[in-house]
Amino acid sequence: MSFTLNINGRKHTVDVEPDTPLLWVLRDEIGLKGTKFGCGIAACGACTVHIDGEATRTCVLPVEAAVDTEITTIEGLAGNGELHRVQEAWIRNQVPQCGYCQSGMIMAVSALLEQNPRPTDAEIDEAITNVCRCGTYQRVRDSIHELSNA
């Protein structure tokens, strides 16, 4: 079936089965490889993108559910050649290690800060449930607080 998606401000038409998860449409149909496959059951958050501004895990989200939404991936987070302030903080604080989970982590954090510019530790714990096997959590938390106070 044919679906038209609005991704990073551009329209893309894809021809896939309606139950195909948005993750695989982004990666294999559109070629946006920054969004990662981690678990396939929405448990780890590596596949997080923004859908209408909400951090959303795409490995279980059928493509048909994403029609008529605004999808933003890690590739679309930076604007006009300027990194998003979360991305800048990630470099400044040397957050990523292997980096595989960090697209999802950055998308989750940028959505949180959009909705709650000064989250408490408890709010961070509740909102950011992405898995990072390299254990970058402390630098993620420190960066969120740094951005909250900016």
Place this chain on the structure above:
Amino acid sequence: MASIGKITRRGLLATGALVGGGLVLGLTLSPNRLKIGSASVLEEDEVLLNTWVKISPDNRITVITPHSEMGQGANTALAMMLADEMDADWDLVKFVEAPALPEFANTGLGRGYVLGDTSIPAFAKPMVEFAFFNLAKSMDLQITGGSLSIRLTGEYGMRRAGASARAMLVQAAAERWDVDPSAINVSDSIVSHGNKSATFGELSSEAARLEPPLNPRQKERSEFKLIGTSQPRRDIPAKVDGTAVFGIDVELPDMVYAAIRHAPAFGGTVASIDEGSVAGMPGVIKVVNLDDAVAVVADKYWRAKTALEALDVTFDGGPDGNATSDSIFASYADALDKNDSSAHFESGDAAGVISGAADVVRSEYRVPFLAHACMEPMNCTAVVKDGKCEIWTGSQNPLAARTFAADAIGLSPDKVTVHNQFLGGGFGRRGRDDFVPQAARIANQLDRPVKLIWSREEDIQHDHYRPAVANRFEAVLGGDGLPSAWSNLYINVGQDEPEEAPDIPYGIANQSIRKVSMSQPIRLGPWRSVGHTQHSFFNESFVDELAHKAGMDPFAYRRALLQGQPRHRKVLETAAEKAGWGDPLPADRARGIALEQSFGSIVAQVAEVSLSEDGTVRVHRVTAAVDVGTAVNPDAVEAQIQSGIIYGLTAALYGNITIDGGRVEQSNFHDYEMVHMAEAPEIEVHIINSGEKTGGAGEPGTPPVAPAVANALFVLSGKRIRSLPVMLHDLRPATGSQQVS
């Protein structure tokens, strides 16, 4: 040393006496004789000074690093080590990962020193002979593991290469200007004498005609300019904007996708496949029987996965289809009872002291199997065409991956090219590249590239696991409360390296550390810090038991046992002091301490833990003190220790791979749980630059956290945790008399 130059690289490889000795030869052969591999790493007009560094005429320096990038940041630090010795301008230095060619094998660095001007460093011997390295004796290895990048490649390769390159540039300038080399200054990639100066690039061609000096002068620690300063990792920018290419991200024209399902039980094989069950499904191209697994190839990954789920396939149960975790632990208990053991370390007469003692402290410990759960599921892209094979993957051992692929499809390794990518986590898992021969075999049945992607379920259920093991301790306390005898009988099922993992740093006169070697049915592999994970939990928990038995403070107890071990004492004291050891805490909180030497570094950790009424455990804070000798890139060392602690804490609290019916019961993150932000403690890392021999950083942070947490929980609950994970223990306050389990 001159004799080495007469042996060709081909000759060395053919004899197999010096597997992958390329790095050493790269240092000792003059560049115009180093031809093999040059085409892959040299661009036109560039001069190869030696294996690790090239200087281009425009003054750029490229360091060729033989290690994979999996988050540890080793390549940035390696380039720093070389650049510091060269007195290079850091902004002009970049690095590229070495191609998977024998010339860059780093095992040869260790072995090569046998033929070189020095003997192999003693600390490197266990690594060189480490099981990780024994995948195939005849195989070329290019390994990232054993926390060895900095302490081996860096200390013995990069620094010398940098010093050698610097000396050659100085000599070239001296000859050009007809001055004494000792009167020449070098700074920021500029060589100068009086009013004359030239850049490295300008001198590179003249320098390349010189013989590299065998023993160039290396800097004293006080002369370091770059080493010891925190420098941003060069791999990070690509990891924040989605442009970093991991193995799973490789895209090739005309590529198709494969999904795979393994026989559930270890050693199981495919019994039957009904290909008709997926005939006509969208996009399906082929079903491939891989003997112990089946793969479905389709034009899209999701279609391959969907068809795989619909595929009617049966597997046999394998030779150990009745194995369970209980049966494996029962076999360990039997083996410990029989005590058909061999000595690991004996001093004094521990058996005599124990048999003659009225009061012997006895404890048994055990740990479960663990999966690695790298965030990037296993994957490999392969194409086989015209008798050649190309591989794209993320491997900790790309040269072995090359040989695996070649063997799988009957090619010679030189017909296989491996393009190594960023690794989405390694932790030892990606040193066992079973997905590479699988992809090669699938590609061999196609005429186009194929990307094989394992599901998370396949990753959890078909890993190479940290072994489940067990041990038994006996100890006797002397009149001063300190142990007069220490006996440790432990199960060794392989993957128990490094050799020194069961050792303790404590001054106990009578020690008997013995192992019972046996086999078990589960597939094993190196897991971050390898044998130190279990032995640190065993040893540091039992020392803690002895301290409590003696009625002494666990920190003071350890400290008293570290007479004559000033490095260990300093590390222990630093962790205790920074953690506020002894300072009052709320009633529901306590501290636990542990110390472990591993991979050439010493780490002590104090965990501050709370236990709530309902038995919930929360680790609030971990204070770590770390002596890595010299921290080359301190911020990256801190990151690695933070990382190791979270990795070890996940295992300590939750990690539990269980076996039933010869197969793994867990399958994904819902039943193989991880520490998240909410459970992650605040971590403080205090680096001690002792200046002693440089140690590793990637693994040493992992071992001490489990015993530190368990030791704190004993204070809180009165229950001694002698098996992991913590979550299996009921730590709610006992009603009535306190029971020590």
